[in-house]
Every structure is written in structure tokens, then in C-alpha cells.
Amino acid sequence: MTTPFTADHTSRLTVRIGDINYGGHLGHDRLITLLHQARIELLHALGATETDCFGAGLIMRHLTCDYRGEAFLNDTLDIAMRVDNLRNAAYTLQYSVTSGDRPIAAAAAEMVAYDYQRHKIIALPPAFADALHRRRENHHDQ
Template sequence: MARLTLDLPDRFIFETRLDIRIGDINYAQHLANDALLRLAHEARLRLFKHLGYASELTVDGLGIVIADMAACYHAEAFHGDLLRFGIGIAALNRYGLDLIYQAVDDNTGKEVARLKTGIVFFDYRTRKIAPMPEAFSGKLSQ
């Protein structure tokens, strides 16, 4: 079976650090896969706040939905570790983009995981996808 690979973007547009908490650990005593997605969600929310949005539901009159996601593990992470999440963009299109995350152990510099979340903009009033706001795409290039 072929393994999934995720290429890193040319540059990261945002970086944040997140602690691995006891609730993020699975029965094997390392970072659980569902916890990795929750950490990526927190990193994404911090990115949106950094861009000036109160939440993922208040992006110039629209919200976002996750269309797809993928993760590749490269190393274990444990309770008490501090992960540095870099976020970059890929596959920019009229309705959305892919956010690419790299999670690195902040102490050792070892890459723990790469993730991708495909997001599309969504008008929650009409319950339909919508074009990406120009103001949002403009902030990505700054």
C-alpha cells in the first residue's frame, strides 16, 4: 500500500505553539490521532484570529467548513511536549484552499507530523458554498 505524503509549502504564514495535555494521550502513551486534529483545529483558529477574525464563522460575512483532511506521522509526541505548528497554504482556488500544518517538537526540532485541511467558504444563511472573500485572500499574501 502506498503511503500518503504531504509536501510542505514554500513558506509558513503563521506559527503557534501548543502543549500536549494528558487528554491528548492515547492508550499507547503517545499523541492520539484525534488529538492531533484537535490541535490543528486550535492552530487554525489562532491563525484566523491572527488575521483579524473573531472565529471561523465570521470571515467577512462567511464561515468555513472542512472539506477534507489528511495526516502523516513522522515521530511520537508525549504528554508535556510543546509542539510548534507552522501553517502554510496550498491549492488556493475560488472557493477555498488547503492549509498545510507542520508539527515540530519545540525542544528537539524533530518533525512529529504533517497535516492538511481543505477548507471551503460557506454561507451559513443560505447553506451553500461561497467564493472566498477577497479581503481574506489579500491577508494571506501579506
């Protein structure tokens, strides 16, 4: 989670009053919620959702998070994300969270293609990799 990466998508979110904990800074649990919001925005940019990722649902199998700095009320967070380690049924989503030039957190989530009707892991549809490839090509051209 420490290697710099080229982002597939960056979401810009603001720390709200409900995100602040007793210590006067962004709560660890609220950071996870902000990562979720950013993931939804990445999927939307790809033309997908968590419940319909080109015909599959998505479920999180594993999440790690390194907290690197504090964020405060009204701070703007840039949450950069990159899909890595694309496999048959899963991928790793890398996150880098900054506020200006201050590192706030780095995280990685293992996302798995899931059939919520049958409650089982399934293959990640090829259309996901295709959409990701198109997005990377378009960003490279800009």
C-alpha cells in the same frame, strides 16, 4: 505534504494529559484537535474566525494527515501553517508539526467558504486574500 514551506503562522501548543492515549503518546484524534486550535490562531492573526472569515463561514471539506513521530505529555509542539492553492471558494491549509527537531506530523486541509444559513458553498471574500497578502508582506519585512 512533504515539501518544506514558509509558514504564514506558527502556533506553539503543549501536549496535555487529555491528549495522551492508551499508548502513552499523543492520540491521533487529539492531534486533529490541536490542528484545529492552531487554525483558529492563524485565522485570529488574519482578523478572521471560522464563522466570520470576512463575511463567510469556513467548513473543512477534506483532511489528510501523515503521522511521522510520537509526541508525549508536556512536549511543546510547533504547528506551522501555510495557505496554498487559493481558489474562488476554497484553499488548502498545509500543516507541519514538530517537537524540537523531531517531525510529528504533516497534514493538509481543504477549507471552503460556506454560508451556514443557506447551507451552500460561496465565494471566498477577497478580504481573506488581502489579509493573507498583508501578513506575508509584514513577515517578509521582519
